[in-house]
Amino acid sequence: MSIINEWLDRYGKLHFSLIDPDKQPPSEAGEKAKKCSDYGTNAIMVGGTTVSSREMVYKTVSEIKKKTDVPVILFPNSKEFLVENADYIFFMSLLNSKDYKHKFGEQLEGALVVKKLGIKPIPTGYLVISTSPTPTTVEMKTNLDRIDSDDMEKAVKYALYTEYTGMHCLYMDAGSNPYKPISDEMVREVRKNISIPLIIGGGIRDGETARRKVEAGADIIVTGTAVEENIGVVEEIIGEIKREG
Numbered sequence: 021m022s023i024i025n026e027w028l029d030r031y032g033k034l035h036f037s038l039i040d041p042d043k044q045p046p047s048e049a050g051e052k053a054k055k056c057s058d059y060g061t062n063a064i065m066v067g068g069t070t071v072s073s074r075e076m077v078y079k080t081v082s083e084i085k086k087k088t089d090v091p092v093i094l095f096p097n098s099k100e101f102l103v104e105n106a107d108y109i110f111f112m113s114l115l116n117s118k119d120y121k122h123k124f125g126e127q128l129e130g131a132l133v134v135k136k137l138g139i140k141p142i143p144t145g146y147l148v149i150s151t152s153p154t155p156t157t158v159e160m161k162t163n164l165d166r167i168d169s170d171d172m173e174k175a176v177k178y179a180l181y182t183e184y185t186g187m188h189c190l191y192m193d194a195g196s197n198p199y200k201p202i203s204d205e206m207v208r209e210v211r212k213n214i215s216i217p218l219i220i221g222g223g224i225r226d227g228e229t230a231r232r233k234v235e236a237g238a239d240i241i242v243t244g245t246a247v248e249e250n251i252g253v254v255e256e257i258i259g260e261i262k263r264e265g
Contacts, residue, residue: 022188023108023142024217024240027062033234035258037061038095038221038244040068041080050083052247057088059255060262064088065242066106067095068196078103094139097161099130104137110191111141115178116148116165144219145182145190149175149202151223156195169202172209179210189240190214194222197245201229204236211237226253227260234261 027034037056039049053064064084066077081092081103094109096102102109111134114122134141148158151169167174175192182190192210194202201223211218220233221242230241241261246253 022217023140024189028217028239031062033238033261034062034240035060035230035261036063036065036093036219036240036242037247037254038065038067038242039080039084039247040244041066041076042068042072043248046076046079046083049080050087052251053084053090054087055251056247056254057090060258061090061254062240063091063093063108065093065095065110067097067101068244074101074103077101078105081105093142096126096130099126099133102130102133102137102139104139106139108142109134109139110144110146112144112146112191113187114146114148114162115182116167118163118165122162142189143187145178145185145187147175147178147182147190147192149192149194149206149222151194151202152199154199156198156222158193158195169200169206172206175206175210176213179214183214183216187216189217189219191219191221191242193220193242196222198223201233204232207233207236207238224257225250227256230257231260231263 066081082105084092091107094106117123149167179190192202202220207220217239219240220238224230224241225246243254243257
């Protein structure tokens, strides 16, 4: 059984808090993580599309682990930012990228690093859904096979590919601070077609939105922008997730 399934069996529906090491000093990241932990988050993700310093990642993880007991999961954009003090890593393929680097290249080069550092990998299919009229950061960083918010068939195809190739979970993301989150309809359609855990992130800024995603079939909700800009709402989001789960 995968670690994600173990956590779901133990805790029910889950919430992960995403902290970008470039957005604040490590000490502040530690304080944010502590608040999220106090609110009931199940894991702290560390990473982002534009992370620029391995040292900053290491220091951020270190401060988070000083202040919390929840697992720390790397959410890397490159093998250059892998650090040995994290507990897990989303070993991800950006499924709808047309660039070799983001689909397979970084993962191939990073595999030996993950092995050497002893970080536990979580094999993950990562899917970016385009919900905004202007590109989000991740959309500008790679050449995507665009999946619009109403393209249910394409989303389901990628979701089935994720499950059939043996990945442990599917992470569907609307990107950093998108215009709107992935639709409830798309979450529902993907959930109907796969049995692996489904992670939904991007644009979830209040408890009601989080509740709707869980009702539609999300197993895990990721909150990033709210942690950076309005951390108090994270308590509301987690409360709604746990109530539904």
